Amino acid sequence: MKKVAPIVAVITLISLTSIMLCNSINANPEEYTIYYQNVAYPNLKSCHATPGNGVWTTPIKDSFCEIGVLEITETREVYRVEFYGSGCVYPVTLTCNGISKEVHYYHDYDPYGRYGNELIIFEITPSKIITAYTGCHDMPYNHGFRIEWIKVYYIPKIPATINIDPDTLNLRSKGKWITVYVEFPEDYNVSDIDVSSILLNGSIPAESKPVAIGDYDSDGIPDLMVKFKRAQVISYILANVNLTELYEERFMTITLTITGKLKDGTSFQGSDIIRIVMPMLRKLYKIFII
Numbered sequence: 001m002k003k004v005a006p007i008v009a010v011i012t013l014i015s016l017t018s019i020m021l022c023n024s025i026n027a028n029p030e031e032y033t034i035y036y037q038n039v040a041y042p043n044l045k046s047c048h049a050t051p052g053n054g055v056w057t058t059p060i061k062d063s064f065c066e067i068g069v070l071e072i073t074e075t076r077e078v079y080r081v082e083f084y085g086s087g088c089v090y091p092v093t094l095t096c097n098g099i100s101k102e103v104h105y106y107h108d109y110d111p112y113g114r115y116g117n118e119l120i121i122f123e124i125t126p127s128k129i130i131t132a133y134t135g136c137h138d139m140p141y142n143h144g145f146r147i148e149w150i151k152v153y154y155i156p157k158i159p160a161t162i163n164i165d166p167d168t169l170n171l172r173s174k175g176k177w178i179t180v181y182v183e184f185p186e187d188y189n190v191s192d193i194d195v196s197s198i199l200l201n202g203s204i205p206a207e208s209k210p211v212a213i214g215d216y217d218s219d220g221i222p223d224l225m226v227k228f229k230r231a232q233v234i235s236y237i238l239a240n241v242n243l244t245e246l247y248e249e250r251f252m253t254i255t256l257t258i259t260g261k262l263k264d265g266t267s268f269q270g271s272d273i274i275r276i277v278m279p280m281l282r283k284l285y286k287i288f289i290i
Contacts, residue, residue, distance in 0.1 A: 032153045035072070043073045070132040072152065077126040077265065080153035086117045088142045096122040096132045103145060117148060126155055126265055158188050160270030162258050163216060163223075168275040171234050178233045180206070180258055181216045182270065183223040190224035193268075198260035201240075204232050206260075237276060251277045 035041060081096050087103035090110045094101055105118040124130075130152060134144050161183040169178070180200070184190050191213060198206035206226040216223050237254065246252055257271040 031156060032151050033074075035150045035152075037148065041072075044071070046070045070130075072130040072150075074128045074130070074152065074154070076154045076267075077128055078130060078152045079124060079126045079155050081122045081124060081130055081132075082151040082153075083120045083122075083132070083145070083147055084117055084149050084151075085145055085147040086115075088144045088146060090143075092134055092143045092145055094120055094132065094134055094145050097124040097127060097130060099124060107146060108142070155266060158184055158262075158266060158268035160184055160258065160268045161223075162256075162270035162272040164256060164272040164274050166274070168277060169234070169237075171238065171276055171278050173230070173234075175230045177207075177227040178230050180226050180228065180272075181223045182226070182258060182260075182268075183217075183219075183221055184268070188262075188268075190222055192262045192264070193224055194261050194263050195224075195226060198226055198258065200228050200233065201236065201257055202259060204228055204236055241276070246276070246278050250280070251275055 035044065083094060083096070086105050086107040087094075087110070088106065088108045090106055090112075092103040092106070094103055099122050101120055101122070103118070103120070105114050105116045107115065107117075132150075163181040163183070165179040165181070178200075182190055182193065182198075195206060195208060195211055200206070206228055210225075210227060212225045213222050214225060215221065216225065233256075241252065241254065253273055253275050255271050255273050257269065259267065259269045261267050
């Protein structure tokens with residue numbers, strides 16, 4: 001039996017361009033990235049042989065180089081991947097994140113005369129790692145897949161309305177909490193929020209208690225109340241603002257962002273603008289009065 005060459009997806013890749021689509025007025029915009037050929041991407045790599053036997057390289061060229069594995073690492077979870085291209089020599093199977101599909105159009109040889117490009121769509125389990133490869137066959141030919149472009153769709157973030165209390169934060173105050181109210185648009189329910197996932201500016205976690213669902217702003221839409229330790233929030237603010245300006249002006253406005261996830265993994269995000277105040281110490285005040 002002839003030795004079977006490791007098989008390959010021949011991939012041409014993608015310029016990192018985020019595009020926003022809105023299907024309808026009430027729909028969340030879909031966010032995706034398209035990867036084109038002949039472009040080097042820091043989050044993408046390919047291998048010229050099967051896993052463990054090749055050297056990782058990037059970018060993937062528009063040529064007939066054989067690739068054992070293509071791997072894309074994203075910072076957000078992807079739920080849908082689209083490949084546009086053609087198989088080399090029949091038969092070809094393209095696999096993405098454990099899902100395999102038969103290729104129907106070719107650019108080199110197909111006994112049925114099916115030549116051209118096709119769109120192959122994979123609805124995957126949400127993941128930040130995307131792998132694509134073709135399978136080995138009992139023929140000494142290239143059964144790879146030449147990709148014109150790949151499009152990855154991210155799980156959309158729900159646009160949340162955030163209200164932070166207090167609206168004006170005294171950075172010398174000794175209060176215990178910063179209170180945050182999270183409100184969702186229609187078709188989403190704040191009771192589905194995983195409280196343990198909520199972060200302020202990506203670094204300070206919400207407290208597990210107290211938590212309550214109510215209608216803080218009396219607009220008829222439920223909101224979720226969570227709390228953050230005031231000392232942690234103040235420390236974070238002081239470490240990230242222009243202290244010279246703050247001490248000179250005594251107040252400034254800042255934007256705080258709240259992120260989190262629902263229990264099904266869907267992300268949400270929203271921001272609020274508050275005023276921060278740095279009162280002058282009493283001893284210094286007396287000196288200036290004198």
